[in-house]
Amino acid sequence: MSAQRLQLETSTSSVEPVHAWRSWTLAGSRDGSRVRLMPIAGNGRPWPPGLPAAGSCTRHRTHKAPHVACTCGLHAVGDPDRLRQARDPAVFGSVALWGRVVEHEHGFRAELGYPQRLRLVCYLCFSLWGTHAPSECSVVVRHRGGRMVPLCEPHRELSLRYGYRMRTTLPARPIESALLSTYAVDPLPDPAWGFMAA
Amino acid sequence: MDIGRPQRIIEIEPVSLPLPEDAPDLDPEPLVPDPAEPRP
Numbered sequence: 001m002s003a004q005r006l007q008l009e010t011s012t013s014s015v016e017p018v019h020a021w022r023s024w025t026l027a028g029s030r031d032g033s034r035v036r037l038m039p040i041a042g043n044g045r046p047w048p049p050g051l052p053a054a055g056s057c058t059r060h061r062t063h064k065a066p067h068v069a070c071t072c073g074l075h076a077v078g079d080p081d082r083l084r085q086a087r088d089p090a091v092f093g094s095v096a097l098w099g100r101v102v103e104h105e106h107g108f109r110a111e112l113g114y115p116q117r118l119r120l121v122c123y124l125c126f127s128l129w130g131t132h133a134p135s136e137c138s139v140v141v142r143h144r145g146g147r148m149v150p151l152c153e154p155h156r157e158l159s160l161r162y163g164y165r166m167r168t169t170l171p172a173r174p175i176e177s178a179l180l181s182t183y184a185v186d187p188l189p190d191p192a193w194g195f196m197a198a
Numbered sequence: 199m200d201i202g203r204p205q206r207i208i209e210i211e212p213v214s215l216p217l218p219e220d221a222p223d224l225d226p227e228p229l230v231p232d233p234a235e236p237r238p
Contacts, residue, residue, distance in 0.1 A: 012206060012207070012208045012209070013208070013209050013210075013211075014208055014209070014210045014211075015210070015211060015212055015213045016210070016212065017210055017212045017216050018208070018210065050217065050218065051217070052215070052217065068204055068207060075199065075201065077199070077201060082199065082201075083199070085199050085200075086199055096212075096216035097210070098210040098211070098212050098215075098216070099209075099210060100207065100208075100209055100210075101207070101208045101209075101210055102204050102206075102207055102208075103204070103205050103206050103207070103208060104201040104202045104203060104204050104205060105201065105202025105203050105205060106200070106201045106202040107199075107201030107202070108201070109201070109204075114215075114216055114217050116216065183218070184218030184219075185218065
């Protein structure tokens with residue numbers, strides 16, 4: 001896809017950020033008191049608390065993200081149920097996007113972004129039911145290196161039965177509180193669900 | 199994840215940044231990986 005072939009209506013200006021949906025993975029300290037949102041793909045750098053996250057391009061370092069003919073930039077979607085396709089989400093939420101934003105058929109790629117509302121999600125529930133996931137997370141499994149995987153109680157029990165190794169298990173509620181406090185944002189209403197349909 | 203084809207470019211300069219007013223500590227203290235587990 002070359003830039004020349006893209007016939008885009010370019011450079012609409014706005015003073016209002018775009019609000020969209022995205023998911024993240026989660027990393028944290030051993031006791032769960034320090035947590036960071038991590039991108040599911042891309043540069044692998046945590047989203048900084050209190051500062052805008054900045055999109056970057058890992059393939060072409062010469063252009064500024066998001067480039068119209070690339071896939072770089074901070075990704076988000078308009079319909080939250082599209083995130084069911086995301087790989088191993090741990091956190092789901094709304095995000096404000098600004099700077100240069102490329103609008104796609106089903107989402108956005110942005111230069112800058114900051115989370116607005118967040119919620120831990122059990123990735124198994126989320127892949128099965130998307131935004132209509134019926135239960136909240138009871139635990140967060142912390143893996144070596146700091147990666148954190150929230151699970152609801154039924155999927156925690158199922159995972160144990162199938163031999164999923166849970167080296168460190170922490171209660172989910174304090175982790176979610178630490179996450180909201182770290183980014184100074186509100187929780188996504190529970191279940192998100194009426195709020196999102198609006 | 200497939201977000202479809204690009205449709206337009208928007209340049210957004212928000213009047214007020216959508217950042218929290220009382221930002222938490224900004225120290226970018228890195229998360230320290232756990233020490234390697236001894237091999238059995």
